[in-house]
Amino acid sequence: MKKVFIYSFLILIAACTSNKNFQKANQQVNRNTAANQLAQQQIAPSKPAVVAMKTRYLLKDSSSVRIFMELEVENLNKGQVIQQLNDNFRFNWLLQSDYGIRDRLASGKIDINEQNLLLRDAKVTLSFDIPRPKNAAKGLLLTEVFQLEDNKKSNNDLMIDFYGNRLSDRFGVFIGNVDIPIFKNYINKRDSFQLKSVLNHTRELFLIRYKNDFLPAQSPMATSIRPSIPSLTIEEIQRVQANSYIKLANEGLYQVVEDTNATNNGFGFLIVDERYPRYTKPELLSKPLIYMTTSQELKIISDNPNAKQALDKFFLTITAGNQLVSKKIIKSYYHRIEEANRLFTTFKEGWKTDKGMVYIILGPPNKVQRSRDREVWVYAQNQNFSEIIFTFNRKPNQFTENYYELVRYPEYQAYWFPFVEAWRTGNVVD
Template identity: 70%
Template sequence: MKKALIYSFLVVFVACTSNKKIQKAQKEINKTTVVQQTVVQKPLVVAIKSRYLLKDSSNVKVFMELDIENLKKDKFIEQLNDNFRFNFLVQSDYGVRDRIASGKIDITNQNTWLKDGKLLLSFEIPRPKNIPKALLLTEVFQLEDSKKSNNDLVIDFNGTRLNDRFGVFVGNFSIPVFRNYINKKDSFQLKSVENHPRELFLLRYKNDFTPAQSPMATSVRNGIDRGLEPEEIIKVNSNTNINLKTEGLYLAVEDTTNTKNGFGILVVDDRFPRLTRPENLVKPLVYMSTSQEMRAVNENENAKQALDKFFLGVTGGNQMISKKIIKNYYHRIEEANRLFTTYKEGWKTDKGMVYTVLGPPNKVQRSRDREVWMYSQNLNFSEIIFTFNRKPNQFTENYYELVRYPEYQAYWYPFVEAWRTGNVVD
């Protein structure tokens, strides 16, 4: 809560002739009235994530993670109920105005938590009959200004994939994680809503996927190698603690002979989503370097020295600008990892590449299998539109590939040059 102090000095000049009146006037002159004005910061919704687990034949449990600013730890339930209304609507699909189910989401101490600066909540919706998939729309309505924050989530009521029924739970917390990665230090469990015991398997693969190609690339490589072979198979049980000390891509499955319906977990070092080791920091330079510069970076066995040479080279030896670029660029990389990690690190994905270079889009439009990012027109360019098509694979259903065009070159290179000259403000 921010406080602004406005000091108002009230000085009263009194013309006095007697000593008594002079003393009285002096007291008035020396009197200072301090008026304290408290600026009350209302809670504000910044971002929403959601996921679900099928509970039983009649219910689905939905979990939400919200970034809401200005919540007090000791009064957040009261603040939420005073400032917001939470509602849900289930409809057949995007653009279809039907109503399969709807209702109000109650905010109580039993279903709402504040953890690590995030608001976490859970609620149940009815599981409709004879409907294989549907769209869940959740709305956070701000009472003061009628602002709405929405989230969309496609639910497969048939429970085709393992992660429709089992989630990753870190520690003893009752809400599954919303990310696709686990730090090596984390102990986790694979659990269903009703804690059904189940023997499961984790297949470990090498995590050596390449970064995204430029938006102008004419020949695009496949998103994932279909011929991947696991390096290790680990048998685990649901509801029991799992500790994985080897980094890599793990596929959780019910049957090792059928890997189509499992889900991926990327096990990363404990600093992720931040990149801090020089050998990891050099790789994202691919988005702001020439092929010749990248070749020089890769040929230098000393990663720290390669980083220093690269940034001092593009800035003409200006250390101040180099530090500014490094700070802003790797903050973008961290955010890309946090937002877009799937079967590979977020910065390597098509979304992560665009986010790193151009920043967050001004507007996003979603459908069942497509996402469109729009960057508003300004003095330097007209509106830029990036279209991402959903490309499911054995590790995730939420991987998207960019539709590439040579015409992006006119927009892309000026943004890259802005990074190289230190003119991007993160």
């Protein structure tokens, strides 16, 4: 009987051991399965997605216009750009008479091939021609990128003057030997560039350099509005030839014109240092602090001959000596400065513009509504604020058609100062 008990006990132990081994093995299988699934998710490439798009145009001749489209596409394999774009997207265009008029002057599909595609600066640029509709002086071009997998659409709108009244309708800035004009309004001074038309017309043009000392944007609550462009001082005029390479050593604001007596019909750009749109020099880093400092704080920073010391002292003061929070604020704030320069530079640096100011403090809007002469930025309601709306009116000038000024209201104070305080306490998420 004792032997039977011992034998039964040994069987029970063996069974328990086997069951534990089975459980361990099963757990290991589950872990391996989960790991394999995770590995497959990590290995499986994400689908390409369009995150931003821009368009511009140059008149080709009296019957057609050359359109240039710049796309920022995530998850794009640089070795399979054409195939991935054709497999994942459809590109279309539609020409209407104007905003709010749903007519169809012309439409078409944009083909993607080696002849009209270029990968430049991690961005995809496309070019295609559209015909000029009969008797049409102007038209609204709507370009659409349709993502096949999730039916998501990305759109862009562009007003076209088929008469080409402005020089910028006919000539663009081309860097290097690339046949696509730049979309930005600044050129790094290390770069050689050409002023060219689509059909490479040869002609004499003029470059005018102005003194560039524009002030930063006024606060959204400002009641006395100063002129966007004060009186300008010409520092230099030089003749240049279209299609010839140009390299400018002096930084500043330049304007391209056909006639020095008709400066209203031209276009402008900035010649900037090699690091722009990023700022790294302490003397440049201090000026954009105007949006998050008091006038007294900014004066103390400006009066200190040691710009780096002044910056360090300011950030450590507002964070009560907390170096980690100071570093977080510095990193986030100057990333916004860089983005504002990249996105909004016109005849002055992007951070100085009204759009740049709002972007720096509040970040990118949740929604943008555009019409011919107005752009509305909408910031969604959250637990602290109701919906915030900023309206920018287009103010064309001798340098650009795409300069916008903010419609200012004293009521913005209730929203603005809490956001500024969030910056000063390190509570802004970039």
